[in-house]
Amino acid sequence: MDGGLEIRGGIGGITCQLEELVGGAEKLDALAEELVDVEAELQRIQNGLGPYQFSQTPAWTEAVSTMTRSRTGVQVVRTELQAIGSQVLASKRYYENAEAWAGIARGLGGGLTSTETMMRQAGDLGLGFVPNREVTELVAGPLAMAALLAVSRERFFIALGVDLAAGRHIAAAVPLLTGVLGRSTRNLQPRPVTVDQKESLPIEFDGSPAALLERARIIGQRGEGYVEVIEVDNAGQKAYVVVIPGTQAGGDLGGANPFDEAGITEGLGHRSVEVNAAVLEALRAAGAEKGAPVVAVGYSQGGIHAMNLAADELFLNDYDVKYVLTAGSPVGGIVPAAGVSSLHLEHRQDWVPGTDGTPNPDARQRVTVTLTGPVTTPGGGEFGIGPGHRLSNYTGGARLVAESDDPSLVASTAVLAGVLGAGGTATATRFALARTPAETASAPGPRLQPTQRPLPQKPEADRQVTSGKMQG
CATH class of the missing domain: 3.40.50 (Rossmann fold)
Structure with missing residues (x-):
């Protein structure tokens, strides 16, 4: 929330934050891989001390001990980095699953029957007797799926499968439904x-x-x-x-x-x-x-x-x-x-x-x-x-x-x-x-008509042209 604005998505959104988690886990894994190379190098150096085992016993013992402690320390840090990376990726999966299940539950009626949703709708009805965006969104999906099922069972299951694969709630069938309805009426077909x-x-x-x-x-x-x-x-x-x-x-x-x-x-x-x-x-x-x-x-x-x-x-x-x-x-x-x-x-x-x-x-x-x-609605204005x-x-x-x-x-x-x-x-x-x-309608696509020579114009101060009807 920012004052009267409710903001979703962008670099401050949940998806971006989850992407940041993935990026962090990848960096941790990259560091762990570097430490694997360090471990290998320490082992190589330690192996190189072998020929000095009998000629310089005190020095050799100290060197081997130092290399062993170093390699063990690097291994501990590498293991910790890998564990943290795994936990970060797991937390991302938990967040994604929670979002998906919450969306499905909301789409199947949980959101529509919540007290909070109904209270907001009741308040909005006092400002204009139409449903608000939230209620419309929750109702439109199930209605579209029901209508699609009535039109074509095959298209219903296609829509449901596409929607579930995308991780969205089943209301995403609306574009498929409108496509079916568009083809059934000649005037609604694109021309x-x-x-x-x-x-x-x-x-x-x-x-x-x-x-x-x-x-x-x-x-x-x-x-x-x-x-x-x-x-x-x-x-x-x-x-x-x-x-x-x-x-x-x-x-x-x-x-x-x-x-x-x-x-x-x-x-x-x-x-x-x-x-x-x-x-x-x-x-x-x-x-x-x-x-x-x-x-x-x-x-x-x-x-x-x-x-x-x-x-x-x-x-x-x-x-x-x-x-x-x-x-x-x-x-x-x-x-x-x-x-x-x-x-x-x-x-x-x-x-x-x-x-x-x-x-x-x-x-x-x-x-x-x-x-x-x-x-x-402004005084004297149309409700539309x-x-x-x-x-x-x-x-x-x-x-x-x-x-x-x-x-x-x-x-x-x-x-x-x-x-x-x-x-x-x-x-x-x-x-x-x-x-x-x-x-x-079978004629080829858009055709550019001969350009009309425009009358001389002065810079526009946003002149209002009142022809045509607008309904939004």
Whole structure:
């Protein structure tokens, strides 16, 4: 805990601490191996004293005695080091087993029926009549597995086996379930996405987590289906930020807008295959060279797509995803490529991050921050899907993250700053993405439309464009 922030993972997380235990045990073993060599050398020297046994009896006796005591002392130290190393590794196994059993017990209902969980939920219901993240996460898993069993027994056992092998609780079947449901409805099937380049304009940009989420607000208000690519100059090296909005409801389900409710199915059930391809085209059109560093940012559904970019081999063949920032997104089941750092913001009252039924992993390069401060719907504002899911809350939480001196957060934000630099004037290019109609879904992947010549723009002071509907 750090004030109103509950922090999981990173260099201060349990997994990292267990890795440190392993590293310590390996160093102890290495020292013990060195002492084995010392023992062998002492024995060699002692053996070399043999020819002097009769010519220098007093000196020989003292020398042999000294060498024997030395070798025995080294052997005692080596044995102690090896014993300590074994105990350290054993303690790691005990910790891992305890974590695994606690997770399984929690997932099978122990967490849902605990007094502490119910008291927190009761308090949160007074702030907004929706389940909180914790309860949603605990309920979603068993429900998903039950539905998967009803759809296909074979897929149920596959999901259960995958989950148990991964050491997570059975709620990790949600992505498989959404995949089944996605294939059963034509409008929910992924379809190629066209990419239409729109305006390009200079912006003032500081590269902080709060500034990144503010860009998510701006591109979400630009219109339906828009993404933004920001080109940043970091000490002469170009870096790029991809900003993806949240769910834009209100249109035809599975229609032209790739970020409607059907986009959630593509993200969780199909790894954002078409959105990823469209983002790849947008980066190329924005002038990003192959191998350029990329930061992916997403709010709600957008966070699912952002994380999927970091796990997509085809995308990673062209660009180097360094960092992912998500807010209010269910991304616990998405595993990014090695070397990708990520920061996930969740709110205790926000049920959306819990809909995948599995907590975000505790890993060295993956930090999850749960905002615990109570929030309510502003006077005159719409309740929407609950006050905890409001993007403005997450932007405020991102400022708290930047101000925190927690080791995990300091390390995570340092990685982000290393990619984007200190900020300044950057170039933002907007792209309109659109799904191809269902009747032409067999057409090839994303196509870049002829670039429209942008009107002259002055530096943006974060103008608000009110077209489009946002629901997060």
